[in-house]
Amino acid sequence: MVAFLLIFALMLNLTDCLYIHTVQTFQDLRQQGQTGPAVAFTALVSKDTTVGSKAVVKYDRVMSNVGGAYHPSTGIFTAPYKGIYTISCSLLSDPSNSVHLQITKNGSKVSILYSASSTHPHAGQTLQLLLNKGDKIWIQNVYSKLAKLHDNGSYNLFSGVLITRL
Incomplete structure (x- = not known):
């Protein structure tokens, strides 16, 4: 139990560091004279959630x-500009099942997150992606079975930020 609490505390610290890094990146870009519309979002799953077979996860608690x-109603991020984006996702499954979630770009797999059953392992991915205007990014259940996510509004996260326009 102590090990779980220690790992959990480290994961929360990692999430805090990611948020601080994103804010610092915004500030650095503004200081370098890169102006223009900002693009950034962070959304969470607000409660324990069951995701259908091959379904998109709808992160319903939008923080920014x-x-x-x-778009929280669809769970899809659409790049409004061509540029380099940071995309992040975290996963915590319900202990009753293992879960594989896929970070998807325009229908193609980019990366996969895994959370095992019978425990509370927290998985995370952060990617820097070149996106064209109109590209779509979403997180979806990989399997043909239901995926139960464990949450109280802080473990399962999807976020993105435009680092620079091209």
Whole structure:
């Protein structure tokens, strides 16, 4: 139990560091004279959630949505500009099942997150992606079975930020 609490505390610290890094990146870009519309979002799953077979995860608790490019009703982020984006996702499954979630770009797999059953392992991915205007990014259940996510509004996260326009 102590090990679980220690790992959990480290994961929360990692999430805090990611948020601070994103804010610092915004500030650095503004200081370098890169102006223009900002794009950034962070959304969470607000409660324990069951995701259908091959279904998109709908992160319903939107913490920020600068530029309005994330759509909580569909769970899809649409890049409003060509540029380099940071995309992040975290996963905590319900202990009753293992879960594989896929970070998807325009229908193609980019990366997979895994959380095992019978424990509370927290998985995370952060990617820097070159996206064209109109590209779509979403997180979906990989399997043909239901995926139960464990959450109280802080473990399962989907976020993105435009680092620079091209």
